[in-house]
Amino acid sequence: MKAKKQKTYQEKPNLPSLVSPWLAAVLSAVIPGLGQALARAIKRGIIIFASVVSLVGLLIWRFQGAAPRDTGVIDIVLKAFKLQSIFIVIALFFALMYIWNIIDAYQVAKAAGKPESRKPFLVFFLIIMVFFLIGWQIGRIDLYGFVTQFDDSFPILSQILWPWEKAITYPTEEIIGIAKLESPCTDSPPQPEPKDDKPYLVVEPTCGFPTIDEVGKNEETGDWERVITQGTEIHVEGFNFDPGKEIEIWWRDSAGRPYVHRDLETGTNLKVIPDEDGYFETDLIWPFQIGDTVRTNVEGVAEWELQGKQISKVGAWEFSEELELVLILLIETIFIGMMATFFGVILSVPVSFLAARNLMNANAFMLGIYYAIRFILNVIRSIEPLIWAIMAIIIVGLGPFAGILALTVHSIAALGKLYSEAIESIDPGPIEAVQATGANWFQIVMYGVVPQIIPPFVSFTIYRWDINIRMSTIIGIVGGGGIGYILVQWIRTWKYQEAGIAVWLIAVTVAILDYVSAEIRERFV
């Protein structure tokens, strides 16, 4: 190595201000920062000027937005003050900042030219303060609402935080007992069909009319109005039901449409509980048909059916469908992340050699390739995987393959950069030493280069795997496969417990993989 020439760093000469302190103050009052700039604090002047200009722009925008449809500066400002008191604070700080800018110009001009004079910084603090307050207003930050609404949202949050009721189910069995009815009555109405051990219903009478809901003419007033003609009152007896267990009463109308029996007055579903012999009795009114289609048999008779339904849990608990779905999708998610990492590694290794400066500085052409690849990698990396997923979906359609493509593209860019930096930082010493032993090119690479790049490559790969698993859990939000899709579906349909199961299992999976990858990395590096 050559002995380095001692560079002499001269202190920047402390030039005196071009203007007097008072003039500087006046200039800054007209154009903020001008006084400072002329007092030879040019950068300070530019920063202050740029800050004030952008603040004024922001203020105009926010004030107008807060007081729409008002005209006149004063009206707008007053209305904004009235509607959101934070505008008063913003205006106060802005004024303070503006005044301090004038004082600052005076101080800077006075201190200019004097050695060891420390420049005041309060003006910058005030500028940052105004930006902060505008940010508060733009962000509609509402700590009061955050605290008060937190209570209201607690029932939903608790569903997400403790969703395990939905994680298990019991197999159920429907016990149904039926009776047939006919409308209108014929010579041979349907007869009860008693059974020995199975549940059945007996109705009295077995024929009649359903309730009719129609618009008719009131004879007295002559107005058209809604007329409800009450259907036949029916006495229902049930036999052989499961004692003590709730029975729901259902109808199948003439068109075979099932619906639960509602009490017309209370609007509640009719539920009865059988006694210890499995017997119950109740009275109800034949409800109206849902829809207009009345199906009749060849004799012009509509056939109805009354059902008593009991749902009973049979057998041991089992995992719910939702939990199974979450588990299946989690596996898919992990594999999306894994495959993306796999493809990313395979493709980024060659790319990383082209993006390593110490390998690509042989001539201008190679250096050109280096810069081109670096540029492309930077562009790809700056686009989020979610956006890549949307583009991939356009090509290959919804599903895990789109997610894999998106994460692969992003992985190539990210790993290409990390790998190439690992290659750039290898120590040339061992290469030289292995070369000196008379080794050939392959041996030099294997003994001098590879041992140096393997550990960082492994480390970066696992790190990327980690990121890819995490990303793959949300890539489904846009349709890229994995668990994200169903998670968003559940949240949008207010199925918070199901969503909670997904959130929990994602968290657990990511935490486990996080731990595993940290362990592996520690072993290698």
Add this chain to the structure above:
Amino acid sequence: MIEIRNLTKIYEDGTLALDNVSFSVPDGEFLIVIGLSGSGKSTLLRCINRLIDPTEGEIIWNGVDLAKLEGDDLRRARRKIGMVFQHFNLVERSTVMINTLSGRLGYSQTWPALLHRFSKQDKEKAWRTLERMGIEDQAHKLARELSGGQQQRVGISRALMQDPELMLADEPVASLDPVLAHSILQHLEDLNQEDELTIICSLHYLDLVQRYATSVIGLREGKLVYQGTKKDIQMMTDEEFKNIYGEEAVRISDTSLEGSVGGVLEL
């Protein structure tokens, strides 16, 4: 006998690192090269085993001009020239054993060596060499886990695996403290005296030069400015010394040799 004739090296950026240097080293010599940083010591050593290609001149060794060798011939010549480095240049994440065995690569077949397969004889040789250097119990540690002095012994072991006839040492003790410096140089002296290995070594510390050299050359700005025997260097005057190290050089050590611990040239 190694003979350097009119060796010149001009780097691509135009730096003249070696300027028409000629000297010869009889077999069995412990030649020490002194000079400022940037005087061309490292370039000279690297020209001999062609880690750097000289611009002009000849390096005649055993009747062959090393400067003209290419490909396999060059690799065959290199494997007879061991080299140790200032910063040891071990692969820090490989084991001591692998680092040592890598000295044998010039003799190995390519493909088995890529899979870290070495012959039984090579492995035995590696054990013997590590034993000789006193670090056989470190064999399975990673190189980076060793202290500086131990790492340099691995460096020497690697060079010895080559069955060298010539040993180049580029400031082998500059990264070590004085006590370790002596211990490393004593290893080299052993090799020089017992194995009759020719050693060309660059050094910074004057008392080490006076203690170990059997002959000395001095470089300044790429030119050979001093050539002397062991006797000459011990009687070196400040005039000669400044001629090599430049006017700003200060000799802070006591010029009497006995018991001088420092003897470091403050440059």
